[in-house]
Amino acid sequence: MKCVFCGGKLEKRNVTFHYEDDNKYLFVEEVPAEVCKSCGEKTYSPKVTDKLLKYTKEEFKPAKTIEVPVYSFEQ
Numbered sequence: 001m002k003c004v005f006c007g008g009k010l011e012k013r014n015v016t017f018h019y020e021d022d023n024k025y026l027f028v029e030e031v032p033a034e035v036c037k038s039c040g041e042k043t044y045s046p047k048v049t050d051k052l053l054k055y056t057k058e059e060f061k062p063a064k065t066i067e068v069p070v071y072s073f074e075q
C-alpha cells in the first residue's frame with residue numbers, strides 16, 4: 001500500500017492515537033497503523049477505525065488517566 005497523500009512508502013507501526021473535541025481529549029496507545037515514511041501520515045484499517053470511534057464515545061474503560069495542564073498563552 002502507498003500513502004494516499006504523497007505516494008510514500010507505508011510502514012506498519014503501533015502508534016498513539018489522540019482525539020480531541022471541545023471538552024474531551026483522549027489517547028489510545030499501541031494502535032496498529034500504517035505510517036508513511038515520507039510525510040508521517042497515519043492510516044488505520046477500517047476495523048481499527050471502528051474501534052477507535054468506540055474509544056471516542058467512551059465505550060471502554062481507560063487503562064489510566066493522566067492530568068493534562070492547560071495554559072492560556074500570555075502575550
Ligand SMILES: [Zn+2]
Pocket residue numbers: 003004005006007008036037038039040041
Ligand atoms: Zn505520505
